Amino acid sequence: MKIYISADMEGLPGERHWSDVNKGEKGYKRSLKEMTAEVSLVCKTLLKNGVGSITVRDSHGTAKNLNDLDLPDAVQLVSGWTDNLYGMMEFVSRSYNGAIFIGYHAPAGSKHNPLGHFYTTKAWRVKLNGEPLSELRLNTYIAAQEGVPVLCVMGDEDVCREAKNLIKGVMTIESWSQKSLTSGNKTLGLQIRKAVSAGLKLKPNIPKLPKHYDLEVEYHFSRDMRKVIGIKGIRVIKRAGNTVFFRANSLNNLLRTINSVL
Template structure:
């Protein structure tokens, strides 16, 4: 079986400040190591569950955070960004059996993480899909469903895990911390690693069990912090500016949604 892992850092235990997420800053070093450990914990348990091929997308910032020397020979790592609309799960195809999201975080405008954002840290107020505030998890969970691949595991902050459970309560979640204003209440790093191993180790995989239903229509609203960006984005084919900071876009094809994000809200 083949497992695709998308790894972010803002949902890794301990991470509280933006300086702790930036490659090259001394603050970030221990947290990148913890990111690597949380990914490795999934890989270890996944292999025991019969996943003999694993691909990791380093999906944070530069996409060049993970030390590829740390992983077993059956693991490939995608570094950097090709520009493909699949973005945080770029490299995936329908040969994969399952997706795991590691170190994910609450959506932009949510108060459940001091690092809450969606796709772009400074550009957006929010992304709403079919009336629901969209996190990066939701965006790429839908992308997996579009390709016929279910999500089986998510780790990240408590607010994100609660969202995952609302979206599909069959998905296994591990909470790493809880946001409190600009602060975080963190699980012990060793405890998180044990929880990840135990949770994934308890996986009883069935594609039908984990597969959710992709909506048939997508009503998307993107709210920008700068009104001039909303004016500019309103010229995207099919988009319409509906107020000073917001555009809307409607489609039946989810790849159109991902392409919209790729052009209008990428870092």
Template sequence: MQVYISADMEGVTGLVAAQDVQAGGQDYQHGRAMMTEDVNAAVRGALAAGATRVLVNDAHSTMRNLLVDQLYPEAELVRGKPKRMGMLEDLDPEFDAVLCVGYHSRAGALGVLSHSYMGHEIEDMWLDDRPMGEIGFAHATATALGVPVVMLSGDDVACAEMTAWDAEVVTVPVKYARDRFSARLRPAAEARKAIEEAAAEGVRRAAFQPRPSPDESPATLAVRWQSASVAAQLEAIPGVTLRDSRTVQVTGPVPQLFRLFGIFMRVASSVTDQQPYC
């Protein structure tokens, strides 16, 4: 049983502000420790449920957030960037389950640190006209690769977003959003116990439930940007067309779209030079 963990940071236990999750923020070092402990809880749960291999992908921002020397010793780690598949780097059909730790809700939701990949620059995203953010795109991509997403931790809004996408995923609310930068927090020990139990439950389910079949059928990704200049630059990519002056779309297999979206973000970053959460 091989388990893959994609670890984001905004949905980690106790974290509510940009200063908690951005390099240079006054509480970022504390945030790194909190993120590492949430991931360790998921690793413990996966191993307790029979995982023989656990691969963790540091999927937030610089992708150098997890404290390597404090990570559970049996876990492998994918660290740093660039990564061709970003938040799902090294995920392939050899894995039996995906766990999403520390995830957050999509742009426009009133969840803690809600956004879709790039702060305010991405206003909305759709897959075959279904609204989505990082949760939906990760789930759709993993499923298309033939690997089920079985567990997610984050705030209550992120958990509700995952449940709306796939009600079979075990979700763990580690905090309850009061606004975009405030929340009622679960005690850390309680939250991590819940993560560990949910990871174990998700992995146990994966061992007995049918896996999704790999799917190469085409889907359409659409992204609405704050800046028309981003859309104008992206239109130069073969296959990318404009829906309107700020919205681009492209069609292809979902894993291919996920990789191409990483290029979209690199173009957008060079055009806008805008920091997240502003």
């Protein structure tokens, strides 16, 4: 069995300020310790359940946070960003039996998680087909395009609620509101082991991809809005203030648009 893990940071326990998740700032070391602990525990649980191959995609910030020396030997770590369209899901393919998301968070404009965003902090709000677009939703669609079911999601309240609505039967752990795993929180550790083990036994459920992709981006600043007008290959439908409406005819075209305008 082969499992793909995408790991972020803003949905981990205790993350409340940008200084907690920005490399070099005061809270980052603690957050990295927590990220490493959760990813490592998930990997060990997978291996204990007979999974033979695990890929971990470092998906936070520079994507150079996790150290492969801190993870089990059987884990392949993907670090750094390339021009690959799949981004936080780089190298996911039909060869994987399932995906797990760790440290995921609410989309931009969230009232619950102050670190809610989509890809960057340029946008105040991002919507797809009229609904808030989260990294969870986009990455679930990428996995779906490759025929890979999402088995388990760990993060804040909003992202867990969205996961349950988007992916039938998915296991979720609302870890953001709990005490740190590294503080000796045995309850969270037990929840993670149970959810991951149960997720491996799920009947795979893969959401259907949308029939169309209308992207709406509301920028914080007009200078960022103006930069995206006229980009070659990007279809702009209309503008309204600092909001730009784009249209894509496929998931890959949507990914190209997102990579160009955010």
